[in-house]
Structures are given as structure tokens and as C-alpha cells.
Amino acid sequence: MQMIRAQITNRSLTPGAKLPSIRSVAANMQVSKSTVVEAYDRLAAEGVIRSRPGSGFYSAAPLAPLSLAELAPRLDRAIDPFWVSRQSLEAGQGMLKPGCGWLPSDWMPEEDIRRALRNLARTTEHPKLTDYGPPLGLAPLRQFLSRRMAEQGFHVGPDQVLLTESGTQAIDLVCRLLLQPGDAVLVDDPCYFNFLALLRAHQAKIVGIPYTLEGPDIERFEQALTEHRPRLYITNSGLHNPTGASLKATTAHKILKLVEAHGVIVVEDDIFADFEIEPAPRLAALDGLEHVVRIGSFSKTLSASFRCGYIAARPDWIDKLTDLRIATGFASSPLSQDLVVNVLGSSTYRKYLETLRVRLAKARADTIRRLRALGIEPWLEPNAGMFVWCRLPARLDAADVARGALNEGVVLAPGNVFSPSQTATDSMRFNVAQCTNERVFTVLERAMANVA
Incomplete structure (x- = not known):
């Protein structure tokens, strides 16, 4: 009874789903069939499940509230x-x-932030203080990010950049676009722990790939592609969190070859780029955003209070992601975005x-x-x-x-x-x-x- 209730709570048994047969439960739990019959009968009496003669038992409970824990x-x-x-x-x-x-x-660059705030406060008739932002986000910041990515070796037009409230929201939107409950997603083991929390919110099947000094273990990576047929691989390319390692060029090329062959999309979190001294290879640059989505934010080197991130992706995906952005948050924050671009563009940054x-x-x-x-x-x-x-x-x-x-x-x-x-x-x-x-x-x- 506890097992069935737990499956309903964690949504592995949804309304109308068929329960395992009495014979299989008895074998798996090493109890008699009469014990399982009694448990099912009690649950049926409580209205948790219902019996269909000749067919079996089915969940009758309403969909449980989502609990990540x-x-x-x-x-x-x-x-x-x-x-x-x-x-x-x-x-x-x-x-x-x-x-x-x-x-x-x-x-953090507190004096640069104060200067940007003062400049914004002195601006007269400034709609950014009171109005919604445009669907893609503030154009000057998208242009800045486009120029930065060009410096990293690949062309991304400003219209291929969607501004978000954070890096976490960026990943959430990509997951909303590309994942269905039950889809497998590859992550590094170890990886940034909020990747795990967010994927559980999307009810994805999480598959960890051991992380080495050169990147993910390629042999295990290829094995997981064949065995689990994942939809996504989420990773940090530069300055991996939590290990501090950097992806090596040979590993990056092998990853891209494998994901192309298996139809997997890579979500590359580039949040630590500004910390690097010698830039590591970027999957997005090597791939040209065909099989890679680049995300990032400014919370680590500028300010966590501004809540501003971005997604760089294929134009057709940006269009769909923009609709999702409107549906889940309506509009971006032009105030935060203006502050970010003012600080990033300053001579002192x-x-x-x-x-x-x-x-x-x-x-x-x-x-x-x-x-x-x-x-x-x-x-x-x-x-x-x-x-x-x-x-x-x-x-x-x-x-x-x-x-x-x-x-x-x-x-x-x-x-x-x-x-x-x-x-x-x-x-x-x-x-x-x-x-x-x-x-x-x-x-x-x-x-x-x-x-x-």
C-alpha cells in the first residue's frame, strides 16, 4: 500500500494508469499473492485504485501536486x-x-553598478523604468552578446539571442521546448546540482556520465546514447561546475560527432566564461548552433540581483522559445537589461x-x-x-x-x-x-x- 501511494505521489502512477499485476508485485516484493490482493482491496476500498474485472487494477487518485523532493x-x-x-x-x-x-x-563591481544606476535615474522620459520590455529583450544587450560570441569564433545574430530572467530560466525554457516527461537527459557526474533539480521538475530521466580531466568519459557517453536514447545533454564547457576542469578540444569534437549521429541536443551553460584566462573550446562555436544551445547569465561576475540571462539558438527555436517566454513570464525586464549592458559596456569592467x-x-x-x-x-x-x-x-x-x-x-x-x-x-x-x-x-x- 505504501509503495502504490508513493508511486502516486511521485507521479509514476498517473490517473488511469494500470497497476502491476498481482503476480508480478508478489514476485518483486517476495510476498504471497494473497498479501498483494489484500493490499489492492484495501486501496480500492479507500478509492485510491479501482478494479476492472478481467483487466486489472487502475489508479483512481487525482494527479498529485508536483513535489521535487x-x-x-x-x-x-x-x-x-x-x-x-x-x-x-x-x-x-x-x-x-x-x-x-x-x-x-x-x-563584485559595486561602483560600476552604482554608476549605471545613477545614469539610468538621470535619464528623462525613460520607458524602461515603467514599461514592459520587447519579446526578445533589450536590443543593445543582444547586440553586445552577438559581438562577444563573434569574438569567440561563431556568428550569432542579435535575433538569435533571447534574454531571460536568469540562466536557470534559460534552461527551463529549453526543457519546456524540447522535453517530454520520461525523456532521458545526460548530465555530467558530478554536475551543477540545480541541473538535477530542474530536470526532476520536468520529470526527465537523469543519466549521469562520469566526468574526467578532459571532459565526459567518451566511452560511457557513447554507451549511454545507445542505451538510453537521450534527448539532451546539459553541461558546462568552460570551467566545469563543480570540478573546475575545462573541456579538451579532442573530447569536444568527439561529443559533437556522437550527438549528431544520435540526434541529441547539447545545452551548453557558459556562465563562467568571464573567469577564464585561456578560453576552453566551446561546443556552440564548433557546432555553429546546429546541435547546441548556448545559455548564460551575469550573476557570477556582475550581480545576482539583476536577474538577467540569455539563450542563443537556431532562429526557428528562438521563435518558439519567445512564445514560451511570453507564456511563462510575459515580458523581460528592460530595467535589469539596461543596467547589465551599461556595466558590461563600461571601460572599467x-x-x-x-x-x-x-x-x-x-x-x-x-x-x-x-x-x-x-x-x-x-x-x-x-x-x-x-x-x-x-x-x-x-x-x-x-x-x-x-x-x-x-x-x-x-x-x-x-x-x-x-x-x-x-x-x-x-x-x-x-x-x-x-x-x-x-x-x-x-x-x-x-x-x-x-x-x-
Whole structure:
């Protein structure tokens, strides 16, 4: 009875769906057929299922409200991605957040943002202060993004760029366009944990591909294409989250050859591009947006408050995505988009990025040195970005360590938050920009000792 109720709750049994036969349930659960008959009879008496003589039993319950927590594997709260996100977002001034995925506020270009706000406030008769934005989004920002992608080696006209509220909304719209419930989607293992949450919201079948120093394991990637016939592959090409690795050119070419042969679409999240020193190969550039959709946002290097992202895709898809954008959010925010383009176009933004990369390099070196002193070894020493993916000593359980650290006001990101296969028990992601306070390492050392 509990099994059937759980299947109704997680929507694997929808209204009118046929239940497994009494014989098959008895065999799978290793109980007698009379036990299953009694369970089905009780559920029928409650109105949860109904019997059709000669046909079997069918679900009679209404469609359950969508619960992402019920769709996901039952996880300890210390490795539940929603819980980790909430802890990071709700953290007060006294909390330290080496497990979060963004820069500290005082690392962001606050003076450039204030200047852009002042310029916008001084503009008279400015419809961006009160009106809806155009369907595709503000033209100057789309033109800016078109020029940036041309610098990266591929041509995307401004009309092939759709502005969104965020990178997350960009992926959501692509999923709405291309996915049906039950479709398989490939992701890296480990990967950005909100990819997993969003795919569960779309009731996709998530298939993890082990991630290597050069990109996804190509042999496993090809095997998954044949076995699962996925619709999408979602990944970061430059500065992979959480590992900090960069896709190698040979791997990128192999991926594109395989997805073309199997009719798979790649969604390339390029949110960390501005952190790079030496740009990694971009699937969108190599493919010319035939089998790749490029998405991104400005929350990591500019401001998370502006809520502005984008999608670059084939013209016919942009038209359909625009309709979905109107249906789900009606119009974009011209105010946020104007602020973004003003900051990005300022003469000081490039200088800010140069300073930021140097600052991150120092923070990475300091963080890795302090982690190694505690016996925590990086999987890779990244050459850019804010993330370091590490393995804890003596195969400690990262969730236990995170739970202990939280009791002392430090939010960590244990490895299984990022792993669809739950095989990163002894791993942890550190945000080096959030590791400048000595207390991070003091608390971390104490939490590890308590677990050991």
C-alpha cells in the first residue's frame, strides 16, 4: 500500500494508469499473492485504485501536486540540493559560505553598478523604468552578446539571442521546448546540482556520465546514447561546475560527432566564461548552433540581483522559445537589461575582470595550501575560476562533515549534492572566494575530527 501511494505521489502512477499485476508485485516484493490482493482491496476500498474485472487494477487518485523532493532520491538533508541552496541563501551575516556558488558581495563591481544606476535615474522620459520590455529583450544587450560570441569564433545574430530572467530560466525554457516527461537527459557526474533539480521538475530521466580531466568519459557517453536514447545533454564547457576542469578540444569534437549521429541536443551553460584566462573550446562555436544551445547569465561576475540571462539558438527555436517566454513570464525586464549592458559596456569592467582573475588565483593557491594542510587533496588544480573539487582524507563522509560544520555556522557543499549516482561521498566543492576567513578551516578541521 505504501509503495502504490508513493508511486502516486511521485507521479509514476498517473490517473488511469494500470497497476502491476498481482503476480508480478508478489514476485518483486517476495510476498504471497494473497498479501498483494489484500493490499489492492484495501486501496480500492479507500478509492485510491479501482478494479476492472478481467483487466486489472487502475489508479483512481487525482494527479498529485508536483513535489521535487518526492521525485528525487530520498537524501539526507545535508546532501539535499534544495537544503544546501536554502542554507546558502538564508545565511545571515555571521554565517560563512565556502559551499555556495557565488562571489562575496565586496568582490563584485559595486561602483560600476552604482554608476549605471545613477545614469539610468538621470535619464528623462525613460520607458524602461515603467514599461514592459520587447519579446526578445533589450536590443543593445543582444547586440553586445552577438559581438562577444563573434569574438569567440561563431556568428550569432542579435535575433538569435533571447534574454531571460536568469540562466536557470534559460534552461527551463529549453526543457519546456524540447522535453517530454520520461525523456532521458545526460548530465555530467558530478554536475551543477540545480541541473538535477530542474530536470526532476520536468520529470526527465537523469543519466549521469562520469566526468574526467578532459571532459565526459567518451566511452560511457557513447554507451549511454545507445542505451538510453537521450534527448539532451546539459553541461558546462568552460570551467566545469563543480570540478573546475575545462573541456579538451579532442573530447569536444568527439561529443559533437556522437550527438549528431544520435540526434541529441547539447545545452551548453557558459556562465563562467568571464573567469577564464585561456578560453576552453566551446561546443556552440564548433557546432555553429546546429546541435547546441548556448545559455548564460551575469550573476557570477556582475550581480545576482539583476536577474538577467540569455539563450542563443537556431532562429526557428528562438521563435518558439519567445512564445514560451511570453507564456511563462510575459515580458523581460528592460530595467535589469539596461543596467547589465551599461556595466558590461563600461571601460572599467574589463579592468575589473583582470583584477578579479588575479584575486581568484591568489585565493585558489591559498585555499589549496590550507586544505592540503588538513589532508584534503584537490582532484584538479584549476587554472581559473572559483571552485576546487576535493577529496577528504581517510574516506570521511562529506555529509557528516557538512552537518558538523553547519552547527558552527559554516555552510559546506558535500560531493553527493552534485552526483546523480551518489558516488561522491568523500568529495566536497570549495568556493575559494568564500574561503578567505581563517574560521572556515578551523571549523572544517574540527568537523572532520569529530567525524573521524
